[in-house]
Amino acid sequence: MNRNWKEYQKEIADDRYYYARSCIRQNFFPGSEKAFLDIMRNDLGRDCFDDPLHTSCTGIGYHADIVPLDTIMAVVARQFALMGEAGYENFISSCITSFGIYTEILATWEEFPETEERARENLYKATGRTLVKPKNLSHTSDVVFHHREAIAARARHRLVNVLTGEPLRVVEHIGCHYAKIFPKSGVGGSEFPYVLAGMIESWGGECVDYPERRHCCGFGFRNYLVQANRGYSVANTQKKMESMAPYKPDFIVANCPGCAMFLDKWQYTIAEMEGTTYGENGHGIPVLTYEEMAGLVLGYDPWALGMQMHQVDVEPLLDKMGIEYDPAAKYLGMNGKYIGQPASAIVNCGSQDTIYNIKQ
């Protein structure tokens, strides 16, 4: 099966990144954002400026019809202005939805110059800053993809099942706002996005191409926020799970805050509501963010990456990859303080049937 993703090449900056954090990912996966900065700075020696002045992109509000277009344009203009003032030209956003927002607004400015003037004027009136446009806009997964060979060179573990030597079967899920709105803005276009597949293949894993591969995970703001729509959100994840199950994937990797979160958490909801579980051991398929995957490959401590917060236990995956970890120290926080343990359930992050006694 050959993929013609090569036609969708995308120019990704090599260094000096202005890093825009994600409001959701700081809460769902703080470990991932920290891991990204650690990998960039320590492992790859790249300059990532984590500017305390920058804010979130108000994407949730914009998509939930609370934040009008002009407001979000002003906020984005301020972000770019901060980047300019900090002396950076390469803007990277940690969240897919933000990346979609930034791409959309840059395209709107491109298409309708008068909106750019309005944004420039609003920015100046509100903050006195002058609008600057980034030379290169990329998503953090693009950056990791860009440096995937460098990471592969430093890899301490491969995405390979150490017992059988087989490459791990990985399902990659790309956030819709990454390339479905502007196909040219994604590596590999919208049909066959290659940004995560590239990482997986260079780190020894094997991509799984299942029919519902491009189907949305159901995260959509208005879907999971409003209880009346929540059933629709779970139905999407269930559809994807049903479609990928026959392929027996070892884990799922996603590059968007919502997908990684909900593909993981909805497995618990589906198990509780309908009793159906996926994955070989019937306890679900672990879901990782690409930073966690990169971290594991580079030998970071899983608990430091925050993987104990995942709904689906990651221990089986770690064993497959042959990663050393202290299962008992699962719930000891950074400074060794016991952070509590969730109740047991079919799909949960408290490994109730493991033999280790969890250190309190």
Add this chain to the structure above:
Amino acid sequence: MAAMNFGFGINRPRVIDLDRNNLRKSDEILREMPELQTCIGCGACTALCTAGNLTSFNFRRVHTLVRRGEYEGAYEEMNKCMLCGKCRLACPRGINTRGVVMLIKRKLGDF
């Protein structure tokens, strides 16, 4: 373990899944009345349907769904038909529409 109630249900997919649907009954119907397959969905029958303009009954839609293996509720819907025969006069493909109603009710009666 009783299913947890989180205050919402998981939406059932509305998709017509031809992998899962059992087309045996629909094939039986089509074997007995092959002309039904020539329906081009013009809706002339539904437009002048006596029962159709009093309720939501849509003959064209019900027999198309049955031909796709969606038998759920087809019998109750077809029961709304008064068999008055107007649709048979309108069908541009000359389908024996009244025969179709009776055939579907017979085949799906015990569904």
Add this chain to the structure above:
Amino acid sequence: MRFYAPFCLPFLIGVAVMFSLIVWKYVVWFAELPRADKKRVLYGIPTPRTLAAVWEVIRECLLHRRIFRVNPLLGYMHMSLAFGWFLLIVVGWTETVAYLGLHWVPLQGHVFFRYFAPPLMLRDKPFFDFTMDLLLLFVLSGVALAWLKRFWSRAMGMRRTTRHVPGDRIALSALWFIFPARLFAESITCGIYGMGGFLTGGLGALMASAFGRSTLVVFEQGAWWFYSIALGVFFVALPFSRYMHIFTEIPLIFLRRYGVRPHEKESSGDQFQIQACSRCGICIDPCQLQSVLGIDNVQSVYFLRDRRYGMLTRDVAQNCLMCGRCQVKCPVGIDLNTLRLNSRDTMRNTPDERRYEYFAGLDRSEGAGKVGYFAGCMTLLTPRTLSAMERIFAAAGEEVWWADRNGGVCCGRPLKLSGETDSARRMMEYNTQLFRRHGIRTLVTSCPICLKVFREEYRLDGIRVVHHSQYILEMIEQGRLRLGRGMATYTYHDPCELGRGSGIYEEPRRVIEAVGALLEPAHTREEALCCGSSVANTVISDADQVRIAESVAGELAATGADAIVTACPLCKKALVRGTSSVEVCDLSEIVAKNLR
């Protein structure tokens, strides 16, 4: 004097079996009759209807007068067999009494009297010899015609005859051998003893001279055995075969006279009708499914046969236009349509309380007036009829309540015709309440299908139900409608449900005469053809309907009339498809056109 010979045994067994079976059947059927029908019979017996029934039995069971109307030769054949055999028995019986006086003679004595006569050495009575031989000849002529009909049925005015089941074939051939066997047996005995009339004596003498008495003696026993076996086989086969008709037509005539009729639900009374069918096949030729489409397994003869032997399939029951053409022709007068209807009811009726809940509180009628106009679902598809009726009502100065101009609930007959009688009942109740609520005195409809069900099934006492042809005629006679008589010539197609179904033949014709010249087609009034698009048939395809319509329209156009007029929207829709040369219009249209 002993009237016993070994060869009588088959005959006696046959008679015993036949009578016991027939009596048992009649008793069972009568016992299972619903109470109301039993009461009708008991109250009917002491009335003149019984005499009328007896006269009808003679007229029909013996003389087969209705078959004469179909074809005289065919009529003669049946009469000769039935009446001839009856006389043979009666005269044979008087002959034995004449010879032996009134004391008791066993049954076989009467039947085989010729065999037992010689030992009595009685003086022969030329009168009886002659009449017996004459009657035998009379019956034999019928048998000869029967053989002829089997090979050349057209001579008897029948293009098609019934394809018989094996059982009937056995009984048929047995019947055909009875009288030749009798002739042969009697001739031998007469030849031996030199007696007998012109036929048996003559033949006997001929054989005696040809073969000599001694050989005849050898053959005598064999001949009488053959005759007795033929009789025995026929009698045993009779209760199971078409010849059950011989006996069953008699109680049928009496029950019919007393008003016992089949109705929408099957009952044991139907058995009298079903088993009175002699499967003569006269109902095959009039059936257009057979003559035009070549469908030859659904005609009434096969329907009744399948129903009697419990092998009735859905396709046979449903595949019938129920136009009534065969019912008009049926010499036994069986109520074919109603039997077909209650078969369908048994097959498809599924009572369902929740059905048609959506009728509740529904009223899409319009206008107000003492005269209600229920156009009919089909008429809504012939707007020219609707607008014509509107102009006619206006011209007549009639205040009309439009029952179903914006659509409404169907009259229920199409659903009833398909067999779902209980659900159809719910429609009828809805419409009845609708008519009552609007307090109409007269209900006019343009659709004969609705007319028939309003009259027969609806309980609309106090409301006069008329077809628009009748209404227009009334208006003309009351002078409320003035029509100019144009030069146009019209030919009229009798809709089945209006003509045969409701007996309305004259009114449409007199209305047409009021506006133009009327030319009658070849088949008209009771014999009128069916347009082929009847709602009673849900089996034949659209193309089949067109082929029937073409044959009917062809015959109508052959009259050379300027336009074909009919009084049913369905017939109009069908005939329009059947002809491209002649204009087809509804009665109301030509009236509206000639309003002054």
Add this chain to the structure above:
Amino acid sequence: MARRVIIVGGGVAGIQTALTLSQRGIPTLLLERESELGGKLTGWHKLFPSFTPAHEVLDELRQRLNGSGVEVRTQCEVCHVERSGVTLASGERLAADAVVVTTGFTLFDARVKEEYGYGIYDNVYTTADIERMLNEGRVAMRDGSAPRRIAFLHCVGSRDEKVCQHHCSKVCCITGVKQAMELKEMFPEADVFNFYMDIRMFGPGYEEMYRDAQQRLNIHFVRGRISEASPTLDGRVQIKAEDTLTGRPLKMSVDMLILIIGMRSNASNAVFAADAGLQCQPSGFLAPRDLFLHNTESNVGGIFYAGAVTAPKNIGESLSEAVVAADRVTEYLKRA
């Protein structure tokens, strides 16, 4: 020297134009890019609506051409066309008094409709592939087994602004129905589904063929455009569409997804147009002077058109247009 006509393109239109001109004693040079004459006809198996074998028509045309004295040069591609002559790829320049452009059409490249996965998934074919397989006498899935469920998708590369093909190619509908019937007769056990937006049965006998396909062969016609195809575990293709007549989404996996591809204008049309100042239609097909009295003449005197170069046509229409073109050329040469 007697006047000479060059005909660019040796398809059915080119051959017929050459034949008619040579019957009128006009020396004609027929240039064909491929190694053999016949154009697209060489790729077809049976022709709608009568299922006539394509080689019958082809052999007849070739046989007539051999006996006609028309000079034919194959394997030479024309890259420039002017009123006075043509220039070949080899650089050779050929003078002529009139030029007839009969270069026909190009089949739409189904790979452009990426979401259907042509050239990516195993069991996605185009009608051209199927005709080729039918010609080779064996139609089967990629792994050689017989398909049990086949889906046809109408309007691939026609009436689709996403691929800038706004026009309707009109002959692909009937081709789809024809192939559906051929496959159903070849695999009676299989279920055949045709997904369509509108069925356009424009020619004589086409509607009857469509009805026959429905009634006799029980081919399911689903009104709804397949939006997406993806491979399943066992190498089949899962397709998604909406059954618009019931308003419900529909999903199924099929053994073979066959894309009914339309006709696209040739890339050479634009080049010829630039060379000789010819007008093009928005769809890229060359524009005749007008669609009525001069429908085989270009807007430049001396250059004529015939066949599918100006618009999608079936073989019958192309042949008759060829005769008209030849007639116009004769008239033109007489006047010039």
